[in-house]
Every structure is written in structure tokens, then in C-alpha cells.
Amino acid sequence: MSVYEKLRALEITLPEVAPPAAAFVLSVRTGNLLFVSGHIAKKDGKPWTGKLGASLTTAQGKEAARSIAIDLMATMHAATGDLNKIARIVKLLVLVNSTLEFTEQHLVANGASELLGQIFGDSGLHARSAFGVAQIPLGCCVEIELIAELTPA
Numbered sequence: 001m002s003v004y005e006k007l008r009a010l011e012i013t014l015p016e017v018a019p020p021a022a023a024f025v026l027s028v029r030t031g032n033l034l035f036v037s038g039h040i041a042k043k044d045g046k047p048w049t050g051k052l053g054a055s056l057t058t059a060q061g062k063e064a065a066r067s068i069a070i071d072l073m074a075t076m077h078a079a080t081g082d083l084n085k086i087a088r089i090v091k092l093l094v095l096v097n098s099t100l101e102f103t104e105q106h107l108v109a110n111g112a113s114e115l116l117g118q119i120f121g122d123s124g125l126h127a128r129s130a131f132g133v134a135q136i137p138l139g140c141c142v143e144i145e146l147i148a149e150l151t152p153a
Helices: 003-009 058-080 105-125
Strands: 027-030 031-040 086-097 127-133 141-148
Touching: 003 105, 027 058, 031 058, 031 086, 058 105, 058 127, 058 141, 086 105, 105 127, 105 141
Parallel strands: 086 127
Antiparallel strands: 027 031, 031 141, 086 141
């Protein structure tokens, strides 16, 4: 089953990719690696703000991370023209806006990791780091960056 068939089966539509609002590009390809800039969580098209352990639950954070994974796939599609060219998801870096007492950053990150595994199968299994941070731009609850390996051109 192709990546796009899996997306359809899960009723996921990739959003349009908007240009970045700051001095960077959304992705950079070097050799067979695609580095995707950090994407922030959005809800109803606006930054999804809040702090895990204070105003947001782990389940909400996991949902935010899953939504970011969809946006990351949209950016990878825009960069490659075909998500089936993704040979492997190599690594995720997950930043969770959280209180000092919150210790479930890894569970929040699972929202993205699990979806990428569903879509890319074994090629979606990746290395990952998940950190609690004091703040994320615009007060967002989660930000994720990704590294993917592409099939040789």
C-alpha cells in the first residue's frame, strides 16, 4: 500500500504548505538526507498554545504532536513531490512546552512517532529525542523537527 493510500485510509488530507514567517527555509536536502525545520502545533489554523502540565494534558500534547506529523509530511511532500521517495524517517526532535514537574514528554512525542510508523511502516521507525522546554515560539505547546532519508535519485 502506498503512503498516499495509507493517508486516505486514515482520512488524512495533507494541508497546503505555507512559506516560513522568519529567516529560514522549511527544508534542506543534502545528498539523500532531507532536514525539515521545526513545525509548531496548530489548532484550527492558529498556533496551539499552552503548557503541558499546566493548561494542557498529555493526551492533548499527543494530539498536537500527531497534527505536527501531518504538517511535516506535507512539507516533505512539497520538498520531494512524492512521499513514496522517503526511504526512512531517521530522527525526530520533539520540544514540549512544559512545566518543571511535567515528565511525560516522551508520551507527547508518541503522537508523531506512532503516526509516522502507521504511514511509513518499518521505514517510519526512527531515533528520537524529546525535551521539555520553558517556551516555544508564539507560546506553542509542541514543536517538532525531522530528518528523513530519501531514495537515491
